[in-house]
Amino acid sequence: MSDLLILNGRVIDPANSLDDARDLLLRDGKIAAIERPGALKSVEAAETIDARGLIVAPGLVDVHVHLREPGQTYKETIATGTAAAAAGGFTTVVAMPNTLPVNDSVEGLQWMLSPDRNPLVNLFAMPAATMGSMGATLTDFAALHAAGALGFTDDGKPVLEDAIMREALISAARLGVPISQHAEDTHLTGGCSMNAGPVAFRLGLRGMTVEAEARIVERDIRLLQEIEKAEGLHPHLHVQHVSTGRALDAIRAARQQGLHVTCEAAPHHFTLTDEAIGDYDTNAKMNPPLRAEADRQAVLAGLADGTVDCIATDHAPHAAHEKEQEFERAPNGITGLETSLGLALRVLHKGQGLSLGRILSLMSAAPAKIVSLPGRGTLAAGSFADIVIFDPAAHWNFAASASRSKSKNTPFDGAAMLGRVKATICEGRIVYRS
């Protein structure tokens, strides 16, 4: 692979507390050198990128995406989903297991991770915690871990039964990987299609309460306490797409007790409220649902004070004909890979004053740490040459029609974005350029 120089950029590498002018040399898929401006001027490279006025940062990492392959390739494929990732500045994505069939076997995992799927960026996966994500029988954690599983989840559904969740946490702790939990007490959410509150009342829709999310988070934290006491293990619970202040309060308290709890927040939850549903807009339907303003504020506070560890998109493509149904019948989920950075910079940086370093940490170093990906989410010499180069001052509007994703289901069509990706480099290869 030919050498690539990136010169004159402002390099922000939160993993190494770096925010300064640096030049980079990429060689053989790795960062060969990161030096003060001018120090690499005698190096000859096949290609040079002039990053003057731009930010050079670790490639973004998303621990929560749905790529729909196998089984629903009319919505997305691994090739199209990872192309959308590259366009959004992501160099690493972690695929959720709710494919058809569910990714619950070594054969299924190997098929998904095969180079034959043509992923444009680094692809990893979290297989199902239970067979078929039915919540009854654990998958073969040890075999799946040996085949590359970064953790286990039944995402889309919770691991609901106490005994099964306890067993899952214990088995994952022995392997040193997290259980990622979709926190929803489905006993409380049957027939619900949005957040409970005045908007649901006006629309005449059954609403999911804040309690439905918080109860599972609180239960899982109790299990962590019990397991620490009884087994002497230190299990890692990762709470997916946290959307409520009450769940964040529970996570904050658990962390203070020394329990290993991490969590992610999705851009739609820190940007929108349930008012965005307007007149039954199914592109604002997802699970967990858009919440009330008080909960959006709680997510913003969690991002600012460190309770929220990382940003994850929950990229969930659906075909137009599926979203063009009555609200209660339409599937949950929105695309998110191409709008995550633009929303984070607009809402969190410009709107809330979070530093670029903090935001980039939430989108690279922190998620890479949660799923233990050494050499990613950092620009240290010797690490993988996974890099995003973006213009932090560019104002633009996202056009769903221009998306690399096969699906266009987003509430952010036409929405204002801040910061535009200029190039995405994955293990030294330029995989996106605008």
Ligand SMILES: [Zn+2]
């Ligand atoms: Zn989920």
